[in-house]
Amino acid sequence: MATIKLYTKKDxxxxxxxxxxxxxxxxTGKPMRTTKRGFKSEKQARLALSKIELDIADGKYTEIEKEKPKKTFEQIYWSWYxxxxxxxxxxxxLKTERTFxxxxxxxxxxxxxxxxxxLEVQEQMNKWHTKLVRSREVMNYTGSVFDYAMRFELINSNPTKLIRKPVHKKQVEEDKDLNFYDKDELKEFLRVAESMANERAFIFFRLLAFTGIRKGEALALRWSDVNFSGKVLTINKAVSRREKGLYIQTPKTASSIRRISMDDKTLDYLKKFKIDTESVDDDLIFRTDTGGILSQSKSRKWLIVIQDEIDKQREKPMKRITTHGFRHTHASLLFESGASLKEVQFRLGHxxxxxxxxIYTHISKSAKEKLAEKFNEFVDF
Incomplete structure (x- = not known):
């Protein structure tokens, strides 16, 4: 008769x-035995043992075991998928598929x-940690497949729950702290952008800097989202990517759906742009020559061209920021104008x-550093 034993796991x-x-x-005629482990209580173990002994007595257990093929991780993955x-x-x-x-x-x-x-999972975790910034996230996805297998009693425990996941040490990056323009830098950027031949690029960066919307939200905008008389912009969708290509979807969070006020000058620029492009309300504001969705990489190319032009007109190169930096720029100007954290949170859709x-912490840090420089220049001793 089988004996139920208490044992200590590796953790x-x-x-x-x-x-x-x-x-x-x-x-083969050889004796067959099976070991079952991982039961939280003696009662659970006894119930499982009683069921097996009953199946053995009824002549069922041998057939069950014989007809139960072993499953690979990939086979379980596709069921989980x-x-x-x-x-x-x-x-x-799409991102999850790529990770797997x-x-x-x-x-x-x-x-x-x-x-x-x-142990095998721990060794793999250590390898991913040295190569991948998102190593913990990759292991979490791995664990979700093991959890799925446990739900259907294919395994008794999830090995990813028994390992240690190393943590990447956070490094403060100067670029992240400085990824925004101050008021004078933004004014210079937009002046040069407006003087160039690409009206669409100028309108795009003007809109980002004066509304704080994400570039994916901007690329999904239709003219019907702009209420010129009410001076309001409706944000309720964003451009994203799937295996078949770009498409427009609803935002990931409810807070991203919002209606934000707009300044008169940006609205005037938009009115002119609508006329110049002979657009109708159903059209995307920023679209390809054939009316399709613009790739998010397009703004990067526009930005580099404008920044290069600015550098030609300056003795000292201008600070480089990313397209996302215009969102931080808007936040910076909002804080500078006296807006509260809650007001900025709503406007940015956080x-x-x-x-x-x-964001406020990064912006404040940079502002304090510049304040020290201004003080040194003023005192001059």
Missing amino acids: GTKAYMFNVYLGKHPI EEYKTTVKESTL RNHILPAFGDKYIDEIKP SEIQTTMD
């Missing part, structure tokens, strides 16, 4: 296990899922106030 916690004789193999794809947007699904294809399946795909041990506070 130091206690659990119950048993080893039971199943009878002779129907083909069918369930997962119904819970996320296409853009998120590029990292997880090459590491675990061909291995039987019930034979993957914690779901968490902490995100707004992080």
